[in-house]
Amino acid sequence: MFDLKSHLKALVETHAPSGHEGPIRDVIRKAWSEMVDSLEQDKLGSLIGVKRATQPLEPPRKIMLAAHMDEIGMMVRDIVDGFIYVHRISGVDNRVMMAQPVMVHGKWALPGLVASAPPHLLPKAAREKYPEFDELVIDVGLPAREVEELVRIGDLITPDAPMVELLGKRVAGKAMDDRACVAAVTVCLNELQGMSHQWDVYAAATVQEETGLYGARTAAYHIRPDVAIALDVTFAPQPGVNGDETYEMGGGPAIGLGPNFHPGLLDKIKETAQYHEIKLQDEIVPGASGTDAWAIQVALEGIPTALLGIPLRNMHSPVETVDLRDIERAGRLLAHFIAGLDAAFLAGIEWEEVKSNE
Amino acid sequence: MQELSEAVGVSGKEDAVRKIVLKAIEGHATDIRIDAMGSVTAVKKGTGRNRLRVMLAAHMDEIGFMVTGYDGDGLIHFTNVGGVDERILPGLRVKLGDSLIPGVIVWAPIHKTYGQNNTAKLNSLRIDIGASSKDEASGKVKRGDRVAFDSQYMEVGDKVLRGKAFDDRVGCSLLVDILQDGPYPVDVLAAFTVQEEIGLRGARVAAQRFNPDVAIALEGTTAHDVPNPLAEPDDETEVNPACRMGGGPVLTVMDTSIITNPQLLRFLRQTAEANNIPYQLKTQLGGGTDAGAIHTANAGAPAAVISMPCRYIHSPSAYLNRDDYANTLRLVQAALNNLTAKALKQA
Numbered sequence: 001m002f003d004l005k006s007h008l009k010a011l012v013e014t015h016a017p018s019g020h021e022g023p024i025r026d027v028i029r030k031a032w033s034e035m036v037d038s039l040e041q042d043k044l045g046s047l048i049g050v051k052r053a054t055q056p057l058e059p060p061r062k063i064m065l066a067a068h069m070d071e072i073g074m075m076v077r078d079i080v081d082g083f084i085y086v087h088r089i090s091g092v093d094n095r096v097m098m099a100q101p102v103m104v105h106g107k108w109a110l111p112g113l114v115a116s117a118p119p120h121l122l123p124k125a126a127r128e129k130y131p132e133f134d135e136l137v138i139d140v141g142l143p144a145r146e147v148e149e150l151v152r153i154g155d156l157i158t159p160d161a162p163m164v165e166l167l168g169k170r171v172a173g174k175a176m177d178d179r180a181c182v183a184a185v186t187v188c189l190n191e192l193q194g195m196s197h198q199w200d201v202y203a204a205a206t207v208q209e210e211t212g213l214y215g216a217r218t219a220a221y222h223i224r225p226d227v228a229i230a231l232d233v234t235f236a237p238q239p240g241v242n243g244d245e246t247y248e249m250g251g252g253p254a255i256g257l258g259p260n261f262h263p264g265l266l267d268k269i270k271e272t273a274q275y276h277e278i279k280l281q282d283e284i285v286p287g288a289s290g291t292d293a294w295a296i297q298v299a300l301e302g303i304p305t306a307l308l309g310i311p312l313r314n315m316h317s318p319v320e321t322v323d324l325r326d327i328e329r330a331g332r333l334l335a336h337f338i339a340g341l342d343a344a345f346l347a348g349i350e351w352e353e354v355k356s357n358e
Numbered sequence: 359m360q361e362l363s364e365a366v367g368v369s370g371k372e373d374a375v376r377k378i379v380l381k382a383i384e385g386h387a388t389d390i391r392i393d394a395m396g397s398v399t400a401v402k403k404g405t406g407r408n409r410l411r412v413m414l415a416a417h418m419d420e421i422g423f424m425v426t427g428y429d430g431d432g433l434i435h436f437t438n439v440g441g442v443d444e445r446i447l448p449g450l451r452v453k454l455g456d457s458l459i460p461g462v463i464v465w466a467p468i469h470k471t472y473g474q475n476n477t478a479k480l481n482s483l484r485i486d487i488g489a490s491s492k493d494e495a496s497g498k499v500k501r502g503d504r505v506a507f508d509s510q511y512m513e514v515g516d517k518v519l520r521g522k523a524f525d526d527r528v529g530c531s532l533l534v535d536i537l538q539d540g541p542y543p544v545d546v547l548a549a550f551t552v553q554e555e556i557g558l559r560g561a562r563v564a565a566q567r568f569n570p571d572v573a574i575a576l577e578g579t580t581a582h583d584v585p586n587p588l589a590e591p592d593d594e595t596e597v598n599p600a601c602r603m604g605g606g607p608v609l610t611v612m613d614t615s616i617i618t619n620p621q622l623l624r625f626l627r628q629t630a631e632a633n634n635i636p637y638q639l640k641t642q643l644g645g646g647t648d649a650g651a652i653h654t655a656n657a658g659a660p661a662a663v664i665s666m667p668c669r670y671i672h673s674p675s676a677y678l679n680r681d682d683y684a685n686t687l688r689l690v691q692a693a694l695n696n697l698t699a700k701a702l703k704q705a
Contacts, residue, residue, distance in 0.1 A: 078587075085587045096449035099673040101509070111512060113520070116582040116673045117597050120644035121445040129475050130445055139586055139669060141514035150598045164451060164508075166488025167498065172451075172462045224681040237431065239484055240466030249491065290469070301474050302535065311484065315467035317449035321486060 002190045003255075003323055004183060007031060008163070011179035014075065015158040017089050018072025018211040021045055024069045028182060028205045035189040035299060036203065039063040040187035042222035046215040049203040051189060054196040057343050063197040064303075065227035065334065066208030066216050066292040067181035068288055071174065072316060074133075074157040076104070082144030084112070084334050085138050090210040096317045101160035103141055106151035110138035111160055116302060162316035165354030169324040170249065170273070176320035177211065180327055181231035184253075187331020192338065194286065199226075199341040206314055209292055216292030220299035227265060227304050229337075231330065232294035233322070234283055247311040249323040252279025253330040254309040260289045260297055264349030278329050283309050289328040304349060308333070359531050363521035368422030368504035369439045369512045371557045372396055374425075375418040375530065379550045383536045387548060393567065397560040398550040400537065407543035408698050412568035413646040413659075414536065414546060414690070415561050416529030417554030419524070419670060423505035425454065426495055432489030432526045433464060436505055437480065440555030444480050446673055455503035461487040462556060501609065507674035517604075517679050524668045526554065528683065529576035531669040532666070533645060535687055536639070542694040554648050558615065561648035565655035572622065572660050572702060575649035579608050579640065579665035579675070601667045603679045606636030607686035610663040613643055615650020619660035626662060628692060633644045635685050638667070648662040660702055664690060 012029075012305035025047050027040055034303040036049035047069070053060065072091035077086050084104065087093070099116040103109045115137040119127060136155065140147060163173035185203050192201065202223045208214030209232075220228065236252050237246040247254040255269060273280040288294050289307055297305040308330050347355070365377035375456055379398050383390065387400035398418075404410075421440035434454075448465040464484045485505065489495035511521035521527075535546055540546070547568045551560030565573065583602040586593070600610045609626055610618055630637040653661035666686050670674040 006425065025562070039705070052494075080587075083585050091468070093465070095468075096465055098443075099670065099675070100449070100552065101448035101675060110480075111514065111520075113670055113673075113675055115584045116443065116670050117447055117582060117584075117674050118644075118670075121582060121597055121600060121642055121673075127443065127445060130448075130477060132475075134586055135586070137587060139584065139677065141520060143515075143517075161451075164462070166460060166462070166486065167494065167562065168488050168490065170486075170488035172486075174515055216643050235467060236468060238464050245470070275635050289590040307649060313470065314449060314462065314465045315466075317465045319449045319451060319462035319465070321462065323486075333669060 004187060004328060007186055008151045008180065008330045011182055012163050012173040012175045015105060016069065016071060017156055017158060018070040018196060020156055020210045021070050021207045029070060031186055032189060035193060042090065042218045044215050044218040045207045046219040047205040048219060048223060048240065049189065051192060051201040053198050053200050054197050056263045057198050062202055062223060062225040063199050063227040063338060064087060064202045064204055064220065064226060065185050066179040066204045066206050066219065066225050066230040067185050068215065068247035069182055069205040070207050070210055072156065072210050076095060076151060076153050078150060078153065079147060082147040083139055083143065083201050084151065086133060086136055087136060088133050091316050093316045098131060099137055100318060102138060103159050103160045104138060104151055105156040110140045110150060112138045115139050159318035170321055171324060172319045172321040174318045174320065176312055176322050177315055180233060180312065180322045184231055184327045184330040186312065187328055188334035189334055191335035195339045197341065199338060201338055206281065206292055213292055213295035216295040217299055220296045220303060224300060225303055228296045229306045229334065230291050231308045231314040232291035233315060236311035236313045237313065238313045247281045247283055247309065249311045250325055253326055253333065254281040254311060256283050256285045256289055256307035256309065258285035259287065260293050261306050262286055262349065265304045265306045268349060269337055270337040272340060273333055276336050278333045294310050322339060336347060359517060359594045362531055364524055364565065365509050366458065366504065366506040367418050367420055367551045368506055369419040371504045371546060372552045376423065378651055379530060379534065383537050386537045391409065393563060395560045395563050396552045397564050398438040400548045402537055402546040402548065404544045406540050410695060410697060410699060411571045412544045412546055412694060413652060414533055414550060415549045415551050415573065415652060416533040417526045417551045417560065417574045417648055418530055419552050419555050419663045422508035422553050425499055425501050425503045425505060427501060428492040429484065430492050432491050433484035433486055434499060436485055436493055441672060443672065444477050447483055450674065451508040452505050453508045453703040454499045459487055459498055460508065461485040461621055478700065491533055502585045505517050509674040510532040516696045517682065519678045519683060520561060520675050522674060524678055525578040525671045528578040528666050528678055532576050532687055544694055544695065544697055549704050551695040555577060558646060558648055558651035562587055562655055564650040569656045570659055573649060573652040575647045575663045577647050577665040578662055578670050578671055582667050583665035584669065600637045600642035601640050603667050603669055604681060605638040605667060606682060608640050608665040608667050612641050613645055615646030616653055616661060618662050622660045622662045622704055629692050629696055635689045637689065
């Protein structure tokens with residue numbers, strides 16, 4: 001019996017920053033193995049679960065779903081007297097790091113703390129700004145020679161941030177970006193177990209999105225889909241973020257509108273949402289979406305692409321917060337959309353000029 | 359230690375810690391009272407060999423926050439209780455109220471706030487408990503509810519303990535150990551004080567009632583023996599470590615609240631040396647302790663501070679070396695066993 005909350009907890013409590021996705025790939029492989037017909041990997045490490053059409057078409061049609069499995073993290077830059085200096089691996093917000101608990105992935109996972117200079121020892125000026133990465137020090141509380149044996153330059157560091165349950169269906173943790181969307185893909189695959197569909201589904205848990213959308217590009221080349229839907233988190237309302245650029249938690253997934261997305265594809269997704277009464281918000285994306293969709297759209301000879309966003313607060317912090325209902329809705333929407341795909345779909349989303357010429 | 363560290367007792371609401379302390383000292387001391395401020399006081403009568411009334415103080419309260427209001431969308435306003443470095447607040451996990459409702463401190467995503475590195479003021483921050491409306495939030499959490507750091511207690515390697523509120527649960531634990539042992543030649547007047555973090559308030563009242571001959575505050579103090587990655591070798595802006603983890607109990611010479619009585623300080627140093635107990639002198643002037651309030655209470659009394667060095671005190675999690683705890687206990691007990699009126703005579 002699939003339980004979203006415990007699945008999401010398993011995903012976000014796994015430590016796997018960009019370029020080192022092994023542990024999360026194993027977790028996802030295990031979760032998807034009962035739901036797909038086969039599992040593949042592209043040469044960069046993206047995991048692709050293939051669920052073949054229950055009523056295949058000739059020629060076969062493929063839809064790619066993409067959610068990235070890598071998380072932001074840090075790396076050991078130097079070890080001095082048993083204390084650890086760091087580099088960031090993409091996206092980490094230096095301003096949240098002070099005093100946070102972390103895991104240093106040396107010979108084994110060592111719990112540590114990001115050092116915080118006590119306020120009464122510091123001059124006032126030092127307290128006006130957050131420390132930059134090159135000022136941060138991580139202390140694992142062990143004698144220097146033990147640290148030398150257990151930790152090396154290049155070892156990874158991630159937040160020690162178990163998932164916490166807030167009121168209602170809200171949960172907070174690290175790596176909700178983008179494992180909340182990986183979970184949405186799992187929901188979709190689970191829903192499809194009881195549905196018939198004519199298109200092959202290629203569910204891709206991509207690597208290295210945070211460092212440059214690399215896994216999405218390579219997965220798209222590996223799969224060669226006819227249509228693709230990427231999923232990533234988007235901004236929920238909170239102080240400090242312009243209201244126009246936010247989407248309500250609990251208001252359903254957001255669908256991206258803008259040049260990164262194929263208008264015909266978008267209309268069809270919206271129709272599905274309307275028909276099945278699944279809440280969908282419009283997200284304005286005037287240029288690059290900053291997601292796998294940007295890379296997939298221009299792969300091969302171009303792929304009609306759409307983006308679904310899960311609203312999230314506190315992005316790139318150890319307390320990223322989402323509403324489980326938005327994940328369920330996104331997963332259900334995808335499943336219903338996939339079930340409605342048929343032989344005529346591609347023709348149906350063609351440009352007007354192409355249609356009228358046929 | 360774990361029980362004390364995990365208990366929530368933000369200044370002014372030390373109930374949970376008080377319960378633990380009372381249970382621990384029952385049967386080991388007499389005249390156990392809770393005064394009008396909420397401090398627990400107790401007396402361990404001495405054997406009479408040295409007729410001195412020695413007050414030992416450890417504070418039960420910790421720094422934290424208090425709920426002040428709500429936004430329409432269910433986010434919660436809060437303010438600090440005691441000194442909190444605002445720079446640790448973004449993305450922090452907290453527990454609210456008596457039911458310890460989980461919450462997170464909201465933080466604007468880096469994508470929307472590029473280049474903004476100035477420390478955010480605490481009153482601009484919000485706590486999210488997952489409520490969607492002001493009504494929902496106020497139903498779960500009331501204005502005035504205390505908010506504490508949500509940190510896991512753990513043992514690190516062989517030597518180190520890690521947890522919340524080591525300032526001053528390490529002192530409370532030590533005082534409990536002292537009361538559970540003994541008896542001592544002197545009368546021990548134990549005060550588990552409240553409201554140290556907001557002005558040494560509980561200690562003042564307890565001292566005014568006890569009127570001791572001499573006093574020692576037992577604290578967790580700041581060790582910042584942490585390298586600065588950006589420091590030049592002779593950098594003058596380098597943070598003074600104050601003391602080192604593993605260096606033994608820390609004796610204060612002077613801080614913002616007290617100039618330690620020189621005779622008492624000398625006695626403590628000699629006691630340490632005579633008993634082969636490593637110790638350190640604190641090399642920084644910041645901070646104040648209960649001893650500050652006690653030595654000026656009534657007509658005054660010589661007072662000292664003996665602290666355990668902890669890294670990252672006043673943050674959600676601090677480190678303490680077990681050996682430092684053990685050596686501090688040895689030093690305090692040696693002092694109690696050897697303190698005489700003669701040792702305190704003014705030069």
